[in-house]
Each structure stands twice: as C-alpha cells, then as structure tokens.
Amino acid sequence: MASGERSLTDVSRGVWFSLIAALILQIAWQSAQPRPVASAAALGAPPPVAVLRVASLGEPVVLAQLTTLYLQAFDNQPGISIPFRDLDYRRVTQWLATILELDAAGQYPLLMAAQVYSQVPDPARERLMLEFVHEQFLQDPNRRWRWLAHSAIMAHHRLRDTALALRFADDIARLAPAAPGWARQMRIFILEGIGELDSAKILLGGLLESGEIKDERELRFLAERLESMKNAEKSSRSSKK
Amino acid sequence: MRQPQIATIARFTLLEALRTRLAWLFVIVLALILVTAYFIQQLAITESTRLHIGFSAAAARLATVFVLSLHILTSMVREFNDKGLELTLSFDLRRSHYILGRLCGYTLIAAVFALLATLPQLLLAPPQAALQWGLSLALELAIVTALSLFCIVTFTQLMPAASFVLGFYLLARALTAIRLISDTPLVGGDALSHQVISRLVDALALLLPALDRFAQSVWLADSTGTWQMVGANAAQALLYVVLLGAAAMFDFYRRNL
Numbered sequence: 001m002a003s004g005e006r007s008l009t010d011v012s013r014g015v016w017f018s019l020i021a022a023l024i025l026q027i028a029w030q031s032a033q034p035r036p037v038a039s040a041a042a043l044g045a046p047p048p049v050a051v052l053r054v055a056s057l058g059e060p061v062v063l064a065q066l067t068t069l070y071l072q073a074f075d076n077q078p079g080i081s082i083p084f085r086d087l088d089y090r091r092v093t094q095w096l097a098t099i100l101e102l103d104a105a106g107q108y109p110l111l112m113a114a115q116v117y118s119q120v121p122d123p124a125r126e127r128l129m130l131e132f133v134h135e136q137f138l139q140d141p142n143r144r145w146r147w148l149a150h151s152a153i154m155a156h157h158r159l160r161d162t163a164l165a166l167r168f169a170d171d172i173a174r175l176a177p178a179a180p181g182w183a184r185q186m187r188i189f190i191l192e193g194i195g196e197l198d199s200a201k202i203l204l205g206g207l208l209e210s211g212e213i214k215d216e217r218e219l220r221f222l223a224e225r226l227e228s229m230k231n232a233e234k235s236s237r238s239s240k241k
Numbered sequence: 242m243r244q245p246q247i248a249t250i251a252r253f254t255l256l257e258a259l260r261t262r263l264a265w266l267f268v269i270v271l272a273l274i275l276v277t278a279y280f281i282q283q284l285a286i287t288e289s290t291r292l293h294i295g296f297s298a299a300a301a302r303l304a305t306v307f308v309l310s311l312h313i314l315t316s317m318v319r320e321f322n323d324k325g326l327e328l329t330l331s332f333d334l335r336r337s338h339y340i341l342g343r344l345c346g347y348t349l350i351a352a353v354f355a356l357l358a359t360l361p362q363l364l365l366a367p368p369q370a371a372l373q374w375g376l377s378l379a380l381e382l383a384i385v386t387a388l389s390l391f392c393i394v395t396f397t398q399l400m401p402a403a404s405f406v407l408g409f410y411l412l413a414r415a416l417t418a419i420r421l422i423s424d425t426p427l428v429g430g431d432a433l434s435h436q437v438i439s440r441l442v443d444a445l446a447l448l449l450p451a452l453d454r455f456a457q458s459v460w461l462a463d464s465t466g467t468w469q470m471v472g473a474n475a476a477q478a479l480l481y482v483v484l485l486g487a488a489a490m491f492d493f494y495r496r497n498l
Contacts, residue, residue, distance in 0.1 A: 006494065006495050012335075012337060012494065015491050018487035023484060025480050026450075030446060030448075030449075031447060033451070
C-alpha cells in the first residue's frame with residue numbers, strides 16, 4: 001500500500017504535534033497511575049455456577065482455569081501471611097468450589113487449598129481449608145486422594161489434631177481404592193509420629209513413584225515447598241540452640 | 242470560518258444516524274437486556290435487585306459499545322464506497338476538519354446512547370450512582386468512538402477494523418486483571434520468559450486506557466463510585482480521544498484519494 005500513501009510531509013504540523021504530545025501525555029498519565037494491587041477485601045463472592053457456565057460460551061474448563069489464576073492473584077503477594085490472614089476464607093472456599101464445579105477433573109483448586117491456603121498461620125482458617133479438601137475428596141475420592149493425604153499431614157503436624165488426621169487417613173483407605181498402598185496406610189505413619197518434613201518427603205516420594213505428579217511446574221512448586229520446610233526446620237533448630 | 246464546516250459534518254453524521262433508525266435499534270436492544278435482567282432477577286433467591294442492576298448495567302455497557310462501534314464502522318465504509326468522501330473533500334475543507342466533524346457527530350451519538358442506557362438505571366439504583374455510571378459510560382464511549390474512527394480510517398475495510406476494535410476493547414478491559422495475574426506467579430517468577438511477558442504487559446498498560454476503571458456495575462449495585470473516579474475517567478478519555486483523533490488524522494492525511 002506504499003504507493004497509495006502520501007509523504008509524511010503532507011501531514012500538517014498540528015496533527016504531528018497533537019499525536020506526539022498526546023502519546024507522551026498518555027504514557028505519563030498511565031505511569032502516574034498506581035500499580036494494580038489485589039486487596040483481600042476486593043475479593044467478592046463468586047458468580048453463580050449457572051451464570052459462569054453461560055459466560056464460558058461452552059468452554060467451562062478454560063473459564064475455570066482463568067478463574068483460578070484470577071483467584072491466585074488475591075493471595076500470592078509479598079508478605080504472604082498478611083494477605084492470607086486478611087482473606088475471607090469462606091469466600092475463598094466458595095470460589096474454589098465454583099471452579100471445581102466448572103472443571104471437576106481439575107486439580108489446581110485442590111492444590112491451592114491443600115498447599116497454599118492451608119499455610120495460613122491461623123488454625124481456624126487452616127481447619128476450614130482442610131475440611132474443604134475433605135469435602136471435595138468425598139465427591140471424587142479416587143482422583144482427589146493425594147490432596148487429602150497432604151491435609152492429613154497438615155492436620156497432624158500443624159493443627160496437632162491427630163483425630164482429624166486419622167479420619168482423613170481412614171477415609172483415603174476406605175474410599176479411594178485407586179490410591180497406592182502407602183497412601184492407604186497413612187494411618188501407620190501418623191500413629192508412628194514421623195516428623196512433618198519426613199512425612200512430606202514420604203508423600204512427595206510416593207506421589208513421584210506412583211506417577212501422580214506429571215507436570216514439571218507442579219513438581220518444582222512442591223520441591224520448593226519441601227525446601228522451605230527444611231529451611232524453617234533448620235532455623236527453628238538453631239533458634240532452640 | 243472552519244468551525245461551521247466541522248459543525249455541518251457533525252450535523253450530517255447525526256442525520257445519518259437518525260435516518261438509519263439507529264436510536265430505535267438501540268432502544269430495542271436495551272429493552273431486550275432489561276427483560277432478560279428481569280427474568281434473571283426472578284430466578285434469584287437473594288440479592289435480586291443487585292443481580293438485576295449488575296446484569297443490566299454490564300450487558301447495556303457491552304451492547305452500547307458494540308452497536309456504536311458497528312454503526313461508526315459501517316457508516317464510514319458506506320462513505321468510502323459511495324464516494325461521498327471524495328465529494329466532501331472536493332470542497333474547500335481540511336482533512337483534519339473532516340475527521341473532527343465526524344468525531345464530534347459520533348461523540349454526540351455516543352452521548353445519546355449513554356443517556357438512554359442510564360435512564361433505566363435511574364429507576365433501579367440511587368440517582369447519584371446512576372449519574373456517575375452514566376457519565377463514565379459516556380466517557381468510555383467517547384474513547385470507543387475515536388478508536389472506531391481511527392481503525393476504519395486506517396484499515397478502510399470492515400473486517401480488519403472491527404477485529405481491531407474488538408481486540409483492543411477486550412484487552413483494555415482485561416489488562417488490569419492480566420497485570421495482576423502476571424505479577425503473582427506461584428512458581429517460576431524469576432524465569433526469563435515470565436520477566437519478558439511481565440514487561441510486555443506493563444508496556445501495554447502504558448499505551449492502553451484502563452477501561453475496567455470506567456462505568457463499573459458495582460458503582461450502581463453498591464454505590465462505590467466517586468466523583469474523583471469519574472474525574473480520572475474524564476482526564477483519561479480526553480487524553481485518549483485526542484491521541485486517537487490525531488492518529489486518525491495522521492493516517493487520513495497520508496491517504497491518496
């Protein structure tokens with residue numbers, strides 16, 4: 001289309017000036033705007049599943065995945081425990097349940113519940129998240145047992161609630177025949193009093209061996225979590241000395 | 242005396258909208274949205290008014306953008322195809338004034354659309370919230386007007402222009418959410434690919450208007466809008482309309498007719 005265009009000198013100076021000045025002002029204006037920050041208070045209730053299904057235009061799984069990323073933006077901020085503490089956990093579980101209704105085969109919301117939200121230093125919130133995982137496990141035990149296995153470890157070591165941990169372990173043994181033998185015998189290493197780090201190692205090793213974890217990024221995430229647990233244990237030992 | 246020429250072109254732009262029964266089409270679309278919103282309200286167990294307001298405002302906003310943008314694109318394509326443009330420019334008229342006249346005419350149509358979309362909200366929401374929402378919608382529509390005009394002047398064909406307008410609008414509405422998501426990876430935040438994408442998203446945010454800050458339905462449902470927000474919308478709209486108007490003129494000056 002080069003032959004169909006006139007020279008740049010045919011553009012009047014006023015237009016040149018307006019264009020360049022407006023462009024500079026636009027960039028300056030946007031630079032002056034505060035960076036968007038997800039605030040815990042801004043997390044509203046999720047829309048009804050039926051509305052989301054309509055909005056997904058026949059792609060509920062994609063919408064579920066995008067919604068998970070949206071929800072994730074509300075928690076993973078610098079100073080991680082502060083936004084967690086501020087989050088309305090009941091609302092978070094509503095979002096997670098909504099996402100699972102849109103994409104029942106998805107594991108991401110359960111990873112968030114078991115591995116991310118349950119890290120909050122608040123027993124009531126932690127318990128709420130573990131119960132959420134249990135509730136979701138009951139709907140599809142064979143596919144969701146590994147999140148309950150993690151929750152059992154959390155209940156035992158963080159909440160110091162052995163009864164809850166055993167209930168979770170028993171449910172895996174009773175309701176998830178597809179789970180490998182070591183997972184169905186979790187009751188044993190809960191009762192033997194193995195430490196949290198070792199339990200997590202057993203769980204991760206078992207998951208790797210059974211081929212449950214296939215995604216490289218998930219593996220890296222879980223390995224990073226294990227590493228941070230090791231560091232936390234080291235620092236607590238040195239502070240005791 | 243150039244101003245009368247701009248005013249004449251703006252007047253003919255309005256006349257064209259009247260004769261193509263654009264207002265009636267828009268009223269029918271609004272009526273359909275309100276009926277659907279009422280239907281949804283009847284299904285709700287709780288917060289039914291909130292649901293009614295939220296759905297009708299969000300749907301009216303999208304429909305207004307869609308109808309207005311499509312009208313501008315088809316009107317300009319008709320002008321190109323009927324050789325009306327050549328005829329107009331054969332008079333003693335600057336190209337920049339032609340664009341300004343068109344921009345003024347379409348912006349007036351946008352203001353009428355915003356007014357029509359706000360009227361039902363005045364019945365449902367607090368008057369001040371409805372007024373803030375309506376003004377913000379008018380400002381958003383002014384940007385969409387300038388965007389549509391720029392696209393059709395640049396691309397001259399309906400399909401590429403409409404695709405660009407749609408893509409631009411969706412991106413400008415979603416960019417804040419995209420920035421939030423790209424800022425908060427749970428894993429791999431230090432990876433080069435993530436850093437590059439994050440910088441790219443930030444650069445886009447400098448160039449695009451944050452349309453998600455305009456005419457939010459939550460302003461109507463919860464009265465959370467402020468005049469300060471509307472003022473910020475006005476500054477952004479003014480800036481972006483000048484930018485897109487100048488860009489449209491730039492391309493129009495370079496065209497060989």
